[in-house]
Amino acid sequence: MRHLLSIEDLDRDSIEQILALAANFGTVADRPIKKLPSLRGRLVINLFYEASTRTRSSFELAAKRLSADVLNLVSSGSSVEKGESLRDTVATLSAYGPDAIVIRSPYAGAPGLLAGWTHAAVVNAGDGKHQHPTQALLDCYTLKSRLGSLDGLNIWIVGDLLHSRVARSCIQAFTLLGANVTVAGPPTLVPDAFAALGATVRHSLDEMREADVVYALRMQLERMEQDSHVPSLREYTAHFQVNSRRLGPRQLLMHPGPVNRGIELSGEVIDSPQSLITDQVAAGVVVRMAVLYEVLAGSAPHSEDPEKQPRALAPQTA
Amino acid sequence: MSMFTAAPRPPAELLLRAAHVLDPASGVDGVYDVLVRGGEIAELAAPGSLQAPAGAETVEGEGKHLFPAFVDPHVHLRTPGQEYKEDLETGTRAAAAGGYCAVVAMPNTDPVIDHPALLRGLVLSAGRDARIPVGFMGAISAGLRGEALTDMSELRDAGAVGFTDDGKPVASAGLLRSALRHQRLCGGLLALHEEDPTLSGSGVMHEGSVSVELGLAGIPSLSESTMIARDAQIAEAEGGRVHFQHLSARRSVEALAEARSRGASVSGEVSPHHLLLTDEHVRSLDSSFKMNPPLRTEDDRLALVDALRDGTIELIATDHAPHGRDEKNVPFEQAPMGTTGLESSFAILYTELVLPGVIALELLLDRLTAAAAMIELERPAIVAGRAANACLVDLAAQWRIGEAGYESRSANCCFAGREVYGRTLLTLADGAVAYRDRAFALSAA
Numbered sequence: 001m002r003h004l005l006s007i008e009d010l011d012r013d014s015i016e017q018i019l020a021l022a023a024n025f026g027t028v029a030d031r032p033i034k035k036l037p038s039l040r041g042r043l044v045i046n047l048f049y050e051a052s053t054r055t056r057s058s059f060e061l062a063a064k065r066l067s068a069d070v071l072n073l074v075s076s077g078s079s080v081e082k083g084e085s086l087r088d089t090v091a092t093l094s095a096y097g098p099d100a101i102v103i104r105s106p107y108a109g110a111p112g113l114l115a116g117w118t119h120a121a122v123v124n125a126g127d128g129k130h131q132h133p134t135q136a137l138l139d140c141y142t143l144k145s146r147l148g149s150l151d152g153l154n155i156w157i158v159g160d161l162l163h164s165r166v167a168r169s170c171i172q173a174f175t176l177l178g179a180n181v182t183v184a185g186p187p188t189l190v191p192d193a194f195a196a197l198g199a200t201v202r203h204s205l206d207e208m209r210e211a212d213v214v215y216a217l218r219m220q221l222e223r224m225e226q227d228s229h230v231p232s233l234r235e236y237t238a239h240f241q242v243n244s245r246r247l248g249p250r251q252l253l254m255h256p257g258p259v260n261r262g263i264e265l266s267g268e269v270i271d272s273p274q275s276l277i278t279d280q281v282a283a284g285v286v287v288r289m290a291v292l293y294e295v296l297a298g299s300a301p302h303s304e305d306p307e308k309q310p311r312a313l314a315p316q317t318a
Numbered sequence: 319m320s321m322f323t324a325a326p327r328p329p330a331e332l333l334l335r336a337a338h339v340l341d342p343a344s345g346v347d348g349v350y351d352v353l354v355r356g357g358e359i360a361e362l363a364a365p366g367s368l369q370a371p372a373g374a375e376t377v378e379g380e381g382k383h384l385f386p387a388f389v390d391p392h393v394h395l396r397t398p399g400q401e402y403k404e405d406l407e408t409g410t411r412a413a414a415a416g417g418y419c420a421v422v423a424m425p426n427t428d429p430v431i432d433h434p435a436l437l438r439g440l441v442l443s444a445g446r447d448a449r450i451p452v453g454f455m456g457a458i459s460a461g462l463r464g465e466a467l468t469d470m471s472e473l474r475d476a477g478a479v480g481f482t483d484d485g486k487p488v489a490s491a492g493l494l495r496s497a498l499r500h501q502r503l504c505g506g507l508l509a510l511h512e513e514d515p516t517l518s519g520s521g522v523m524h525e526g527s528v529s530v531e532l533g534l535a536g537i538p539s540l541s542e543s544t545m546i547a548r549d550a551q552i553a554e555a556e557g558g559r560v561h562f563q564h565l566s567a568r569r570s571v572e573a574l575a576e577a578r579s580r581g582a583s584v585s586g587e588v589s590p591h592h593l594l595l596t597d598e599h600v601r602s603l604d605s606s607f608k609m610n611p612p613l614r615t616e617d618d619r620l621a622l623v624d625a626l627r628d629g630t631i632e633l634i635a636t637d638h639a640p641h642g643r644d645e646k647n648v649p650f651e652q653a654p655m656g657t658t659g660l661e662s663s664f665a666i667l668y669t670e671l672v673l674p675g676v677i678a679l680e681l682l683l684d685r686l687t688a689a690a691a692m693i694e695l696e697r698p699a700i701v702a703g704r705a706a707n708a709c710l711v712d713l714a715a716q717w718r719i720g721e722a723g724y725e726s727r728s729a730n731c732c733f734a735g736r737e738v739y740g741r742t743l744l745t746l747a748d749g750a751v752a753y754r755d756r757a758f759a760l761s762a763a
Contacts, residue, residue, distance in 0.1 A: 086649070130532055163533075197531055
């Protein structure tokens with residue numbers, strides 16, 4: 001795997017391979033010394049144009065557990081804030097000879113552009129409302145760890161699908177692994193066109209009892225009332241909050257975080273034993289270790305000497 | 319007095335030998351020697367029957383086609399203020415290279431052309447820099463802000479072909495009604511970019527299954543079609559005439575046809591990219607495919623082709639919209655909207671609509687010249703006694719769009735890289751040679 005830009009670039013086998021690798025790394029996480037030498041001397045740059053706590057810190061931890069050097073760049077306080085273009089920033093960072101660049105951008109397609117501009121492997125850590133492939137992979141890992149398989153599983157993704165890159169990646173990844181995905185929420189946030197992604201579209205939670213897994217999405221509070229997506233959060237929670245009244249005891253609950261307590265989820269379901277939310281966070285590190293290993297282990301280290309850059313001469317698709 | 323201006327050029331003196339002249343509107347279809355003297359078409363005669371007079375150049379036209387040159391009522395020449403994208407010289411050179419003999423420039427420049435002094439300055443510049451005659455539109459509202467009407471009569475006196483807020487809609491129905499009333503005083507085309515800002519929102523592509531899959535904010539077809547329906551009614555009630563720019567959706571075609579059937583005086587244009595491309599191209603997230611109105615669905619595209627064929631849409635306009643490389647080389651959502659089109663329009667439409675048999679060559683030629691009537695220009699014709707406005711095209715010549723660069727200052731062409739047939743070898747605009755293919759000039763010398 002050269003880059004990880006979108007779940008669309010993966011098939012079932014390549015997902016299974018990443019998850020199996022993550023499971024291997026998971027056994028290391030239980031050892032007293034958690035570090036592996038696999039990526040010693042390799043440079044991973046985290047380039048984050050949006051605020052992020054768990055994605056950025058888990059990528060950093062994943063790279064460090066594999067003994068890579070890590071450079072963190074966040075948009076505030078950097079040259080980005082001074083108006084530097086993405087292309088110029090990437091040119092500057094490429095001069096450090098990174099082996100991988102992990103990018104979070106508010107704009108769809110930024111990781112793909114970057115892949116055309118740098119010799120480094122590019123990992124998408126969220127681009128606009130488009131894709132968040134490592135989140136979907138860690139969610140698959142979490143479910144597989146708990147249930148063994150996603151085949152035939154009924155998964156409901158509930159809430160603001162329209163603005164969710166997590167939802168787009170998850171629908172694709174869950175479907176690839178054999179699950180049936182239903183998306184539910186108000187018509188303003190769950191357009192019928194989601195059917196094109198292979199999901200069943202519902203505008204109520206009345207049938208949610210059929211779900212094996214309920215995956216709630218974060219409501220972006222500031223955006224909702226302002227853009228008339230929902231008339232009020234009270235109305236939203238009345239119809240679509242996942243709470244103990246709607247969630248059965250055998251159903252598993254997931255959420256990509258951070259949670260708005262009392263909005264998309266009620267407090268009691270977050271803290272219930274059926275919640276996998278902290279499992280998801282733990283899975284984030286091992287899955288990102290697997291992704292970094294996948295994009296880097298098969299390639300030679302980046303060389304300072306342009307004459308000795310084997311990957312620079314290889315075609316993009318290699 | 320013509321509202322079109324070009325830099326002075328020596329009138330053409332040439333003999334085009336044995337070219338296939340095809341001018342459907344004049345009923346000319348056959349191989350002729352065509353003599354151009356003093357910039358006028360002097361004579362069409364049997365091939366081999368004419369001799370070049372002293373001082374006239376002979377151009378070998380055998381196996382080539384001579385068409386009436388094209389007229390584009392909708393281009394962005396970016397002057398004044400954005401000359402790094404295009405200027406009057408590069409833009410009209412691009413037009414001539416595409417076989418055009420006249421273009422109309424939009425007023426959404428920096429500053430906006432909303433004052434007669436600005437327009438007079440532009441006309442003067444065109445008299446110095448333009449390779450082919452250029453007409454200029456004035457703005458409908460001051461600063462394109464949609465609030466106050468410009469001084470339309472004075473803009474007309476200064477040489478405005480018409481008025482448009484292109485790039486933005488006239489959101490206020492009341493303002494449009496006032497503009498239509500002023501049109502009765504001063505004449506001039508009222509060209510409307512139709513879009514309801516409350517429906518378009520922050521959209522960057524067509525709203526549909528592709529936008530949902532990509533997570534990009536969408537612009538629904540309704541944004542365009544509801545405004546067409548509204549504005550056609552206002553024009554009808556005021557007894558005015560409006561032209562709808564760059565139609566993109568089936569619903570828009572239906573709204574136009576419906577208004578016309580009621581007797582409203584309305585017309586419509588369509589761009590090559592809306593006739594040939596759909597929102598599926600946006601899946602690549604390549605900003606070359608970002609334009610406004612956006613590329614829509616295959617169903618919309620087919621409706622536009624049908625409308626072009628049956629005359630509901632009477633003309634093709636490129637909406638040539640140059641942008642700098644650095645401006646387009648950014649993530650899709652950040653990129654400016656627009657594609658260049660003047661240098662590729664005939665070849666891409668000939669290759670992708672005429673050659674597969676979707677439309678006839680005669681129809682394409684009609685739709686590429688029909689704008690003339692709307693902008694008070696004599697329709698280009700290859701008839702003795704008329705000014706030479708013609709393009710010599712080698713329909714068999716294959717080339718790749720953009721491979722040899724562009725005459726335009728910008729390279730943001732959504733058709734870049736496509737293999738096409740139909741190369742412009744020579745363009746005559748208002749009696750002067752405006753473009754000559756370098757390779758062809760050498761071989762004919």
